[in-house]
Amino acid sequence: MQKRQVCIDAGSEYCPCYLAETNNCIICSQLQGKEFCDCNWSGVCVYHELLMNSSKIRQQRDYYNSTIENITRIGKDCYLLRLKVTKTLARQLKEPGSYVFLRDEKLPQYFDVPMSIMHSDVVNSKITVAFKVIGAKTNSLIKCDESLLVKGPYWNGIYGLRKLKSVKEKKCMVIARGISQAPALLAIEKLVKNKNKVILILDKGSIGEPFISDFIKEMNIDIYEEDLMTDKGKALISYVLLSEDIALVYSAGSDLVHMKIIKILEELQLDPYLAVTNNNEICCGEGICGACIIRLKNGTKAKACKTQIDSRKIIERRVIFD
């Protein structure tokens, strides 16, 4: 029996992809080498799409050469980077969970570093990302001053996207810590657009700066600033959960932050929808390289770069092992 998984790219302009061609499709049983349909329907028949395209995959994502508009230091080893991109790419990166790969064009492909989109300015075709220098790939980015290679769009930066995108006219709690403030912004925009009341709990974390402040000050949302790793932070989250009828919690932070939130929810016996940032190490974004494969408790393997997985299952597993 096939384990049911959801591919973020199913039905997009990039589906069918190389996984379909190599009988490794995430959702289609026929394209996993089985003889009959048993898919986790996502609105399209990937097998039909492939055959109707003369058994060829769709054109995959391209690299774009993008001009660096500006790069600003926002804290210790942390930077805000604004890039000029095509109008289409800016539009494609407007949804929560969007990410791209960035690289110095002089460096080989294995310097590709995945980066969550913080903001996408569709009118002026500009995207903004925030990053912290932690290793070879991010270190190479700050050395670029004119242009960068951008590959995208990718969308699986958040688990629990279906609920995050569909919740309407409810109360939602967004928890953002450190550098993960960046992937919180697109989600907040979406939640506000869907007429939800957003309560944001902001933790500067190791960055030391609430760097999304400028972007959210015009929005009609409630903001609390607190260190989430303290008892006070825990008390604040519990207080909000108990005093407000929260329909969805979105946790943007490390897996430890996610785990903390899940524990609080369990203690309070609350069960709102849960969305969390995808913190897996992603290398190719196409489900090919295998770097992001995770093993869940039930023995299933999932490619984190493309697969939507239940937030609770993934976090429970990762935190135990990390």
Next chain:
Amino acid sequence: MTKVIIVGGGWSGCSAAITAEKAGAKVTLIERTDMLIGLGNVGGIMRNNGRYTAAEENICLGANELFEITDKVARHKNVDFPGHKHAYLYDVTKVEPLVGKILKDKGINIMLTSRANDIIMEGRKIKGIVLADGNVVEGDVFIETTGSTGPMGNCTRYGNGCAMCILRCPSFGPRISISMRAGVEDILGQRGDGSYGAFSGSCELSKDSLSEEIKEKLNKKGVVILPVPQEDINLEKLDMKVCQQYSLKEFSENIVLLDTGHIKLMTPFYPLEKLRKIKGLERARYEDPYSGGKGNSIRYLSIAPRNNALKVNGVDNLLCAGEKSGLFVGHTEAMSTGSLAGHNSVRLSSGMPLLELPRNTVIGDIIAHANEEIKNKEGLKKRYTFAGSIFFDRMKEMGAYSIDNDEIKRKIQRLNLLNIYNERLV
């Protein structure tokens, strides 16, 4: 109160819902599209040949409601066409709302546009059905009437691609095999050449697209037969068909049209260009499948192994009916198996022995016969229907074919089964 969950709202699912309710269950019917009776929305042929006997047996057993509807809205009664006698052609545009009403009046919880996507198991028992929206429907006994047609990938692999039929998988999502999700492997029907599945056997044309002369004749008589131009006769196509009762030479050399509200064209598909060469069909267009010029749905790819009481082998609380329960063709066959499965669902939950219809009823015989035949390779290439082909021959040989209502009633009475489906068991 026993909670019976039926997955699939086609003819067999609706029949099961009624008999399960009558036997005392609280019934939920899950259907992925926005209409009940599934392929019944484009079918319409009742009571032809041995189906007459089966219809009357069902009525005597107590499964009368749906036959009353199809009889009531029959556009034509006692129509003969090649190889077939005394057919009733119900109006496909009138039946579905009437079925919906009768189910609602019985207090059956109908969940439309709710697609079963997975199951939750507990040992050898199904605990609940997981819907596509993540909600879970729990129950005591489950009846799988998901059919065996499609979805898109199967129609692509074993047919000519999605032809946009009434099942509308692209819009509502695919059926799933509940039994397979429960770990029981599906049995697959084959064509004459051994390949899997078979094409649905007929298409429907829009009545208004036919010539006035043909329309008038159809309205009056119910059937029109037009010769196929010599160069377009294709006998090979007969092999592809599901409906072996219509796999006759006459159906290759002629276009057989039946009036069911739409106009039934008794061939799996027919290129529009060729169809329009025939006098009176110059403006013809398809109603179902929309791409009937190219292909049709693929069926028989998902049959559950079961016993003659329709309980699925290997799962403690799952029954099946309709095409899911064998290589059956037709509404009457779906209603016959559906009604039995519905009745047996209450027996199963309360630990009573399950009802097996005796083999001297045509319903009991087709259920048992199809189950024997499915075990051998040649049997997988056959279809079982009261309306023709091998099973109708068998009925005639055994003297089981009858259009004498009193005789049929006497037999059911003699077997002590009269109105058994009307008995409340719990």
